[in-house]
Amino acid sequence: MSRTALRICPLCEATCGLTLTIEGTAVTGARGDRDDVFSQGFICPKGASFGAVDGDPDRLRTPLVRTDGELREATWEEAFDAVAAGVRAVVERYGPNSVGVVLGNPNVHTVAGALYPPVLLAGLRTRSIFTASTVDQMPKHVSSGLLFGDALAIPVPDLDHTDHLLLIGANPLESNGSLCTAPDFPGKLKALKARGGTLTVIDPRRTRTAKLADRHIAIRPGTDALLLAAMASVLFEEGLVAPGELAPHLQGLDELPDAVRGFSPEAVADACDVDAGTIRALARELAAAPTAAVYGRIGSCTVPHGTLASWLVDVLNILTGNLDRPGGALFPQAATDRTPRPAGPGHGFALGRWQSRVSGHPEAKGELPLSALAEEIDTATEEGEPIRALIAVAANPVLSAPDGDRLDKALDALDFMVSVDPYLNETSRHAHVVLPPPPPSQSPHHDFAFNTLAVRNQVRYTRPAVPLEPGRMAEAEILARLILAATGMHGADPAAVDTLVIDQTLGKAVKEVHSPVHGRDPKELAAQLTGVNGPERRLDMMLRLGPYGDGFGARPDGLSLEKLLAHPHGIDLGPLKSRLPQPLKTVSGKVELLPRPIADDLPRLRAALRERTDGLVLVGRRHLRSNNSWMHNVPALTGGTNRCTLHIHPEDAERLGLRDGAPVRVKGAGGEVVTEAEVTDAVRPGVVSLPHGWGHNRPGTRLNHALKDPGVNVNQLLDGSLLDPLSGNAVLNGIPVKLATGSAL
Numbered sequence: 252m253s254r255t256a257l258r259i260c261p262l263c264e265a266t267c268g269l270t271l272t273i274e275g276t277a278v279t280g281a282r283g284d285r286d287d288v289f290s291q292g293f294i295c296p297k298g299a300s301f302g303a304v305d306g307d308p309d310r311l312r313t314p315l316v317r318t319d320g321e322l323r324e325a326t327w328e329e330a331f332d333a334v335a336a337g338v339r340a341v342v343e344r345y346g347p348n349s350v351g352v353v354l355g356n357p358n359v360h361t362v363a364g365a366l367y368p369p370v371l372l373a374g375l376r377t378r379s380i381f382t383a384s385t386v387d388q389m390p391k392h393v394s395s396g397l398l399f400g401d402a403l404a405i406p407v408p409d410l411d412h413t414d415h416l417l418l419i420g421a422n423p424l425e426s427n428g429s430l431c432t433a434p435d436f437p438g439k440l441k442a443l444k445a446r447g448g449t450l451t452v453i454d455p456r457r458t459r460t461a462k463l464a465d466r467h468i469a470i471r472p473g474t475d476a477l478l479l480a481a482m483a484s485v486l487f488e489e490g491l492v493a494p495g496e497l498a499p500h501l502q503g504l505d506e507l508p509d510a511v512r513g514f515s516p517e518a519v520a521d522a523c524d525v526d527a528g529t530i531r532a533l534a535r536e537l538a539a540a541p542t543a544a545v546y547g548r549i550g551s552c553t554v555p556h557g558t559l560a561s562w563l564v565d566v567l568n569i570l571t572g573n574l575d576r577p578g579g580a581l582f583p584q585a586a587t588d589r590t591p592r593p594a595g596p597g598h599g600f601a602l603g604r605w606q607s608r609v610s611g612h613p614e615a616k617g618e619l620p621l622s623a624l625a626e627e628i629d630t631a632t633e634e635g636e637p638i639r640a641l642i643a644v645a646a647n648p649v650l651s652a653p654d655g656d657r658l659d660k661a662l663d664a665l666d667f668m669v670s671v672d673p674y675l676n677e678t679s680r681h682a683h684v685v686l687p688p689p690p691p692s693q694s695p696h697h698d699f700a701f702n703t704l705a706v707r708n709q710v711r712y713t714r715p716a717v718p719l720e721p722g723r724m725a726e727a728e729i730l731a732r733l734i735l736a737a738t739g740m741h742g743a744d745p746a747a748v749d750t751l752v753i754d755q756t757l758g759k760a761v762k763e764v765h766s767p768v769h770g771r772d773p774k775e776l777a778a779q780l781t782g783v784n785g786p787e788r789r790l791d792m793m794l795r796l797g798p799y800g801d802g803f804g805a806r807p808d809g810l811s812l813e814k815l816l817a818h819p820h821g822i823d824l825g826p827l828k829s830r831l832p833q834p835l836k837t838v839s840g841k842v843e844l845l846p847r848p849i850a851d852d853l854p855r856l857r858a859a860l861r862e863r864t865d866g867l868v869l870v871g872r873r874h875l876r877s878n879n880s881w882m883h884n885v886p887a888l889t890g891g892t893n894r895c896t897l898h899i900h901p902e903d904a905e906r907l908g909l910r911d912g913a914p915v916r917v918k919g920a921g922g923e924v925v926t927e928a929e930v931t932d933a934v935r936p937g938v939v940s941l942p943h944g945w946g947h948n949r950p951g952t953r954l955n956h957a958l959k960d961p962g963v964n965v966n967q968l969l970d971g972s973l974l975d976p977l978s979g980n981a982v983l984n985g986i987p988v989k990l991a992t993g994s995a996l
Contacts (some may be wrong), residue, residue: 253742256716257284257819259696261360262297262304263878265290265427265434266698268711269298278302278692285345288821289709290434295427296876300716300887301691309689309884309953310673313722322675322685331732333684337667341640342375343873348608349435350737351379351627351638355646356387356879362392362561362786363688365699367730369747374738378605378614379638383879386651386966387549388430389978390557393615394823396600398565400836402616403703406565406580407431408544409827410439410706413578415540416452417533419475419564420550420984424459425873429548432698432705437463439706449540451533453478454550455870456898457933468533469935471524472870473985475547476556478523478530478858479563480514485534486570487511493538495572500831503844507566510845510853514860522860538571542578550870553983557975558855569842574831581827581852582834585702586710586800586810587793590766597836602848602977608634612979621633621652622971628661632693640667642737642966644730648881649677650946653969653981654921659949671729674884675953677946686733688726692717697790710799710810711821712790723886727786748820750787753777760796767802776803781812852919852977865956867903869986870934871965878946883957895962896929898940904930909992916991917941919968926963928992939988941965 258269258281268287272280281301283294297304314330341349352372358364370758372380384392395895396402408416410433421429423436434437440450440463452464453475459466470478486492487508494501516527523530537543547564554560564753565574573579584591603613609626612619619627626640641662649655650664655677662668662681670679671686679685688694697712698705719725724732731745740747757773760766768776782788794800801809815822837843876888883889897915909915911930916923917939926941936942946964947957966983973982 253279258301258692258713258716259698259711260298260301261691261696262301262882263295263427264429264432264701265295265436267293267295267434267703269294269301271301271692271716273717276720278305278572278717284820285909286820288823289705289707289711293435293438296888297878297882300885303885303887304882305690305692309692309886311675311685312491312720315675315685317683322682330684330686331736333735334661334669335736337669337683338640338642338737339739341666345636345639347376349376349639350375351381351623351624351641352377353621353643353646353648354382355644355651356383357645359700359883361726362697362699363726363730364645364694366786366789367727367734367748368754371730371734371737372644379627380618381621381624381648382618383621383646383651384616385979386553386620386981386983388552389615389618389980390552390561390975391430393558393602394561394565396616397845397849398562398842399834400597400599400838401834402600404582404834404836405430405704406568406574406582407704407706408546409581410436410443411814411826413443413448413542413544415449415537415543416440416443417453417537417543417545418460419453419479419545419547419801420552421548422454422458422873423458424463425875427875430704430933431546432701443960449536451536455935455938456872458765465578468525468529472868472938473520474519474523474555474859475551475554476560476563477514477519477659477859478525479560479567480511480856481516481519481530482537483507483532483563483566483570484511485516485531486538488515489535491535491538492570493572494569496576497572497574497831498841499571500835500841501844502839502841506845508851513857518860522863537567541571542576543571544568544578544580546580550984552576552980553871554974554985555975555982556859557980558977559759559849559852559856566844567909568835569844575829577826577829582830583703583705583827584708584798584830585705586797586824587699587790588703588797589761590763590796591798591833592765594832594835594840596838596840599836599838608632608637612974615978618979620974620981621648622974622981624648624652625654625658625661625971629657629664637790639665640736641665642733643668643670643672643678643682644761645671647676647678647880649949650944650964651966653966653971655946655964655967656922669733671733675951676880677949677952680949680951686729688729689719689723693719693723694726695786707826708824709821710794710815712812712815713819727784731785735902746785749789752789753780756792767800767805768796768798771803779803787812848977862989864985867937867939867988867990869917869965869968869988870938870940870984872898872940874942876959877942883945883947883962886956889956889960895942896927898929898931898934900934900936900938901930901932902936903939904928907990907992913992917968918989918991919986920972921970922967924963924965924967939990
C-alpha cells in the first residue's frame with residue numbers, strides 16, 4: 252500500500268518542496284508540493300527523479316575499510332577504530348596542519364553537512380582546509396567580505412519585484428539559480444517580462460536563459476570585469492550616479508571615479524568584443540529603470556578577475572541606488588541566522604591571514620585554493636610538513652579540481668584518507684575508510700545555507716520520509732563519530748558533540764546584551780529544547796535565538812521547532828526587506844566601496860586591456876539534469892541533451908575541417924582529452940565549451956551506469972596555475988585550448 256510524504260529536494264539550490272510516493276520503504280514517485288510556501292508546486296527533472304537518485308543500487312550501504320590494499324565491507328565500529336588510529340597517528344607525529352580537510356558542494360544540501368563540519372575543523376585546528384568554494388563562488392564571498400565586512404552577506408536580486416534584471420555569467424534556466432535560491436527561476440523571469448520588465452543576459456553562449464532575454468551580449472570570455480567597470484565609468488561620466496537612500500551608508504564613493512577611469516566603453520570594447528555603444532546603452536538602461544538588479548554567477552566568478560567582477564556587480568547596484576531596495580538586490584534574513592546585533596562597526600574582513608605551504612597562496616575565508624591540494628600533498632618544502640592524512644566529506648576533487656591526474660597520484664601517496672561519501676567514486680576509491688551516509692529519503696532536511704540566499708524569507712523543515720534502513724547510520728551520527736575519532740575522543744557518546752555545541756552557543760547568547768536570552772540560565776534554556784535528536788535540538792535552538800524566534804518565551808508568537816513542525820509545508824516570512832545598516836560588519840560600519848585589496852588589484856585589470864588571446868578559448872557549461880558530478884549514475888538524468896560533447900561554432904568547425912559527431916582532441920596546459928564535437932551556433936566564434944563533472948572512467952569505482960558513458964574531465968585541461976589572486980578561485984573559463992582532428996588525433 253502506497254503513502255505520501257513531504258520532502259524538500261536536496262538536489263540543487265532551488266530547494267523545491269516535493270510530495271513523495273512511497274511503497275514500503277522505496278520512493279516510487281515525486282511531484283511538486285503545491286502547498287509549499289516557497290516553491291508552490293514547481294519541480295524540475297532532478298526533483299522528479301528523486302526516487303531514482305535515492306534508490307541507486309550503486310549507493311554504498313556499509314562502511315568500507317582498506318585491508319591488504321583492498322577496500323572491504325566492515326562494521327561501523329571497525330571503520331571508526333580505523334579512522335581514530337589513522338588520523339590521530341598523523342596529528343601526533345606531524346601536527347594538525349598535516350591533516351587536510353576537503354568539503355564538497357553536497358555538504359550545504361544536508362542538515363548534517365551544515366552542522367558538523369565546522370565542529371570538525373575547530374576540533375582539528377588545521378589550516379589545511381579546502382572546499383568546492385574555490386572552484387565556484389569564492390570571489391563573491393571575498394567581495395562581500397570586503398564591501399560589507401561579512402563574507403556571507405550576499406545580496407540577491409528581488410526577482411519578484413524588479414523592473415530590470417541584468418545577468419552576467421549566469422544561466423538559471425539550466426542551473427535553477429545559484430547564490431540566489433529561487434524555485435521556478437524560469438517562471439520568475441517570464442513573469443518579469445510579462446509585467447513589462449527587461450531581461451539582459453551577458454554570456455559567450457546563447458544559453459536557454461539568453462534565448463529568453465530581451466538583449467543577449469555575447470561577450471569574449473574572461474572580460475566580465477572590464478565590461479562592468481566600463482558601465483560604472485559611464486554612470487560617473489554621464490552623471491547617472493544616484494545612490495539615493497544608500498548615501499549615508501557609503502564610504503569611498505568619491506574615490507570610485509578615479510578607480511574606474513580609463514575603463515571607458517571605447518577602451519574596453521576591443522578586449523570584450525562588445526560595441527562601445529552597446530556598453531553605454533547597458534549602463535543607461537540600468538540607471539533609467541525604476542528598479543533594477545545586476546546578478547553575476549559562476550561564469551563571472553571563475554575568471555582571472557573574478558573578485559573584481561563580483562565587486563563591480565554590487566558597485567553597479569549601489570551606484571544606481573538599487574542595493575538594499577525592493578526591486579533591487581537585497582539581503583535575505585534566514586530564520587536560523589544569529590540574533591541580529593545592533594548596527595555599528597564590526598571586526599571587518601581580512602585576507603591572507605596565512606598562506607599555503609608550497610606556492611604561498613593567501614587564505615580566503617579560512618580556506619586555501621582547492622587547486623593547491625595536490626601540491627600540498629606531493630611537494631616537500633622547508634615550510635612545514637606536507638598533508639599526510641585527508642578527510643574528504645562529500646567531495647570529489649579528482650573531477651572538480653584542476654589537474655585531476657596529479658591529484659589522483661597524490662591521494663595514493665597519503666598515509667591515511669577517510670571519505671564520507673555514498674559512492675565509491677573517482678576520489679573516495681583512494682580512501683582507507685569510506686563512511687556512507689544514508690539516501691536522502693532517510694534523512695531530515697532544512698536549508699541552513701540556502702535560506703540565507705533565498706529570494707523570499709521562509710522556513711521549512713521535513714523529517715525523514717523513510718525510516719533509517721537497518722545497518723545504516725544517520726549522517727549526523729557519522730559526522731559526530733568522525734569528529735570524536737579525529738580529535739582524540741574516540742568512543743565517547745556522539746550525542747556529546749551536539750551537547751557541546753548547544754552549551755557553548757547558549758553560554759555565549761546569555762552574555763550578549765542584545766540577545767533575547769541575555770542574563771538567563773543556559774542550563775534552563777537547554778532543558779527547554781525540543782526535538783527527537785541532537786540535530787533537531789540544535790535547529791530548535793537556532794530558530795528560537797534567530798530573528799523570528801520566540802526567544803525561549805520572550806516572544807510567544809515567534810518561531811520554534813514545535814511551531815515549524817505544525818506547518819509541514821513551511822512558514823512564509825514575507826518578501827525581502829531593506830536591512831542596512833544592520834548586516835554591515837565593516838570596521839567603519841559602512842559599505843566600504845573601495846577597500847584596499849580591490850584598489851591594489853585594479854592595475855592588473857588595466858593590464859588586461861592590452862591582452863588578447865589568439866585562437867580558441869574554453870568555457871564550461873551546466874545542464875538542468877546535472878549537478879556537478881553527482882548524477883551521472885542515474886539513467887533518468889543522462890542521455891539526450893545531457894552529454895559530454897565539445898560545443899564549437901560552425902565557422903570554427905569549418906575552418907578546422909571538423910564534422911558534427913567527429914572525435915576531437917582538446918589540449919590545454921594541464922593535459923588533453925578526446926571527446927565528440929557538437930557543431931552549434933549556441934557558442935560564439937572563437938569559443939568552445941565542455942561541461943563540468945564528467946570523466947567517470949577511472950578504475951576502482953562503483954558507478955556502473957556512469958561507466959557506460961563516462962565523458963571526459965574538462966578540469967584535466969587545467970594545470971592549476973591560473974587563479975584569481977584575491978580569492979584563490981580557479982580560473983575555469985576563457986582558457987586557451989588547441990584542437991586536433993582527423994589524422995592529428
